[in-house]
Amino acid sequence: MKQYLKHHEWQIIEEGFDPHLHRVSESIFSLGNGRMGQRANFEETYSGDTHQGTYVAGIYYPDKTRVGWWKNGYPEYFAKVLNAPSWIGIGFNFEGQELDLAHASVEKFVRVLDMKQGLLTRSFEATLPDGKKIAVQAQRFCSMADGEVGAIRYALTPINFSGTVKIKLSIDADVANKDSNYDEKFWDRVYEESQMGWAVVNAQTKKTQFQVCTGMEYKIEIDGQRVGGKVFTHNKEKYADNIVEITLVQGKELVVYKYAAVLSSENHPKEKLVKHCLAKVDEASKKGFATLLQDHVAKWNRTWQDCDITIEGDVAAQQGIRFNIFQLMQTYTGEDERLNIGPKGFTGEKYGGSTYWDTEAYCLPFYLGTTNPAVARNLLIYRYKHLPKAIENAKKLGFKNGAAFYPFVTMNGEECHNEWEITFEEIHRTSAMAYAMRDYIDYTGDKNYWIDYGLEVLIGISRFWSQRVNWSGDKNRYVILGVTGPNEYENNVNNNWYTNYLCAWTLRFTMEAIDYVKKNASDKLVSLFSKITFNEATEVARWKDIAEKMYYPEDKTRGVFLQQDGFLDKELIPTKDLPAEDRPLNQKWSWDRILRSCFIKQADVLQCMYLFEDDFTQDQIKRNFDFYEPMTVHESSLSPCVHVILASKLGYEDKAYEMYLRTSRLDLDDYNNDTEDGCHITSMAGTWMSVVKGFGGMRVRQGQLHFNPFIPGQWKSYSFRIEFRGRVLKVKVSQAQTEVLLESGEPLEIIVNNKPAKIS
């Protein structure tokens, strides 16, 4: 845990430059706009420890799998988010002396991420080795108004000298992924050109042959007057620049504006990529920094208008929630159904593939609640398009008859993870696709989604379950052997309660969908059944049998469900008895020790109770929470938010608040000591849920909105907005009262604190 950032309602502020924290800050101060993103690397040369990262949505590389011991069924490659050509480079050389904060005395260093505007500002004074002193203020943003544009304003004032400076404005595609399995670079050259005032580099990924074309223009001013200087142009393989020689006058501010356009072949024909790129950067340059920024900020204003959460009386909590919302909105705008939400977004490249079940289980509710339903629908359709690959994936593991096994990690629908206990066994994820549909339908009422897309996916998933269970003669029940539940601190267990429950629910949900489509679009049902050669009589009969005769491990004495068979053989020890120096377990204990301990990374019985809350009594939930929560170490970023929601429901206010801080400030305070690899983007949606579903007690039941709010004692008030079936509601909770206001749309009956209320 690190607490070096200033608390502020709208800004993330770092004061003073500490090279040891630089990688963490590079993650936290990242910028993005859904199409592209950029870690908070310095524009000028920095020879210290840094993780340079520029990313372009949808651009990936299938890196050959690296494994110690091959297991049958492993994928051939691991699709990786690609470190893309860098457009931010602006180097300064003062008569042979490079500006490099690793070799300068730095004062008054301040880094500010203004979340309201989406603007990164860095200012400092630096004394170079020969005594030259400069003051710098650098600002940049990735335009939310135009996803292909980035802009930089870099202002530099020579404080104690006059003289010449060479300014190098570059585009560099000779970049590498930190996590390359075999130390390869993933980009091939296509085209470079450098002319006075602009440069362009087009590069192509190996194997996948995506092209990314990056262009730049720039303007330089001194004291507000445009200056030209001597310009030298260079280009070499995967690189192009302009070097501009300018005479500086002591005390006069030099301002460099650099405009970049980043275009990918996913959105433009390859043969027009360079042309379109140059046109785009030219357009940006003509608009100029101020206008571009204005458009960008206007877009952010609208976004905040929809999805801001305010918290009065607790700046750390306020900053935390805004940071989470800010990062989510930077990562995925929902406009492109080919895209998804990577675990690190545009803030790092760890965990490679872009799509995990995090999307369905955590991000979907956020987008449902804060934007229009088309965004959530795009996320569902993304998986619909991957259905053929999910069927292939199941086939590779020996399943037949159109069984669909969604991958644990993917870019294009193919599995690319290679740990057998996860890849093959963490099978609950395939039902996350079904649950997402339930969430979407609950929220929007749009059952017709089943007709054209949903049912086909559900049948594929149910066919998987139908083959994955087996009959236990011993138990006289269906069992599910050899799985890993959401609690990844248990591997290859039998009858994980969460998984068994989800399986049976999925089968029932699929049968419900069949009935609906039968009643509402019977012709489409017939043609679907024929397309996928579905034998309704026999297949549904088996599903029914499985759903009825599923085995659920249980401890009747304690009145709790058992995470899996044999859980009670463990020594049951509360986490509070763990020595502090043993935490986090995943860094301190050997893997086998973790596995045979009772400690839980993410409590999956509780996860299931959160997902299917209405299937259980308050008492059942309480008993299970009281049993599992004390053994939960929350070493998954996806864990605390679920505990906030359940603790809120159970009236455990302190626990709810403790867990809320943990989830909302996970990256800002670097709880897990890994923010330097990038931020935990998908779990940020969990933070939003913590407030809205946790404190706000928001639920959708039978198409109706419910609120059961409580407010932590530390807070004066909090508020959030909810988009729901064409309305926008604002919920404001203070210590004294709860207000729900209809900001737009038709009047609506909702339930507040279990009582109906009409809002209009």
Add this chain to the structure above:
Amino acid sequence: MKQYLKHHEWQIIEEGFDPHLHRVSESIFSLGNGRMGQRANFEETYSGDTHQGTYVAGIYYPDKTRVGWWKNGYPEYFAKVLNAPSWIGIGFNFEGQELDLAHASVEKFVRVLDMKQGLLTRSFEATLPDGKKIAVQAQRFCSMADGEVGAIRYALTPINFSGTVKIKLSIDADVANKDSNYDEKFWDRVYEESQMGWAVVNAQTKKTQFQVCTGMEYKIEIDGQRVGGKVFTHNKEKYADNIVEITLVQGKELVVYKYAAVLSSENHPKEKLVKHCLAKVDEASKKGFATLLQDHVAKWNRTWQDCDITIEGDVAAQQGIRFNIFQLMQTYTGEDERLNIGPKGFTGEKYGGSTYWDTEAYCLPFYLGTTNPAVARNLLIYRYKHLPKAIENAKKLGFKNGAAFYPFVTMNGEECHNEWEITFEEIHRTSAMAYAMRDYIDYTGDKNYWIDYGLEVLIGISRFWSQRVNWSGDKNRYVILGVTGPNEYENNVNNNWYTNYLCAWTLRFTMEAIDYVKKNASDKLVSLFSKITFNEATEVARWKDIAEKMYYPEDKTRGVFLQQDGFLDKELIPTKDLPAEDRPLNQKWSWDRILRSCFIKQADVLQCMYLFEDDFTQDQIKRNFDFYEPMTVHESSLSPCVHVILASKLGYEDKAYEMYLRTSRLDLDDYNNDTEDGCHITSMAGTWMSVVKGFGGMRVRQGQLHFNPFIPGQWKSYSFRIEFRGRVLKVKVSQAQTEVLLESGEPLEIIVNNKPAKIS
């Protein structure tokens, strides 16, 4: 399965050259002498598919671990058997045209491994692309009489031409391991020299800095007359040769004798290595091929005298058992306590490290029965010397107080395997060290081994178990969670019956050893306890409690022990219902499917009954055999021999014979389709056990030899020798009778078919 070798009692014979089988033959026709070994690569250039392999005992390289996803506790490196400098190269170039069987028309190709003499002979006629035709007979051996010497006789007759030939006699240390994790070469240069008539290359391994110095001399004759020819000497980094230009006369036989000496810094001071090597090769060359061969064959004669098994009436079975004994004796002679028995011996480099629990569980009984007890004792002492590393290894995983966890794979005592389900969980192996002691003591009566070595090891192992079990409040018993038994087709299971049994037995055995040492060397006991700060009262009390209250999974209805908790949840299907195209499962099924199936790689309940036969009734063994055997796929080379022994005991003669053929011809007939990687050396000891303990029914009980022979219907008779407490017994079993003869040593009372018999 491939059946291309001719059956013969003393020889392995391949007729005709099939490049697709070449790698398999390279493994099968391998030669070794305990100190060095050589795959059956061609002496001359071969540009076709080949796996070149020269190996020197004890020489390894710690290759940096390659892993997909790191787990805490993994070792940093994997110690690998090293492909060593090659000494066999003899190239022939006929006026620019290389002799290369990949580019020649080959006739009359015959490869013969004469196991009686330990001699590899290859003969063929080859027509080169330009029509030149030659006849070749190449012979070689690795001297059993002098482990540092190898010799080649290469005879070549030009059939249809006269002309010059350039003969290249080389030493090549620029070799690579096929399984190098990062495509590195592991040898550094030290010294090369090439002079007329000889060459030497000294090379050093990276990191481990072993030196291997390889020298050669040669003689060339035509028609029995020594010839000189023009000699060109060359050397470059890690390589040296002589090229000799000779005029060939049509029809006249050219014979090249090449003598090699291979010395390692494990046996010579580094600074004298080159000198000793040159002296050794000079000595060999002076002796000449015929004398060296004579000494070598004499040594083999003595070996066969001791350990041959004859089978009359079944050539395939006879060839099989001799091949197994031959390979074992080539691999490990027991003279050097620093060495052990690698899973591939000198026939390949797969599975890297040299020492597995195979040594204790399979090889030890073979060496006990066929050689003097010092060999088995050396194998025990090898592990005694590794005790500090075993303690370190346990510490890394979180164990304390001198707990000893022996590695799954090792070279120097450190663990070097990296699959969590094996490295951390296949914990039964640590008790293999205890069982080996029991075997050794049963056999030799030498309980004093406990005093100086054995007890310290046993206490370390028992301390491990004492911490590895935990108390289950639910079962009111001690349980062992998260293990992999010998059946590696189940991972991370709870209460593997074999493991639980072995744990409790080890604790009791350790207590027995303490009592013995207390009575017989109480002063040594006191100093040992003080050395390892052993608290007898509390530690032994806990052991006793664990041994008494251990949990053993059981199915009382069927009267069988359960492989692990939850085994009965599986669908119990016999292997005979598996489609042929699904076999072997480990090549056809995904890993998860194997894990959740009932199919058994190696039946571990039965393994335990084999190890502790006298703890169970015949009826219990029968019920468990009848339950588990039908589900066993024998995809471990260590599996069938145990089934031979139990099936023999139970009178299942057909099953015993079927399993015997499978184990004894595993490599000759390439049952598992992997002999090209090398032969399954350690399981060959199991083949010996199949005959002696299986068919012969040999047991040692309370220091007394028992025989309960049966003879397969296909055989006329079989015989084997047993070394036992200073005697040599010969057992001959025919369809009519069993004879046990005392060949040397004092008279002895033994038990034959459960009746006492005095032999003298």
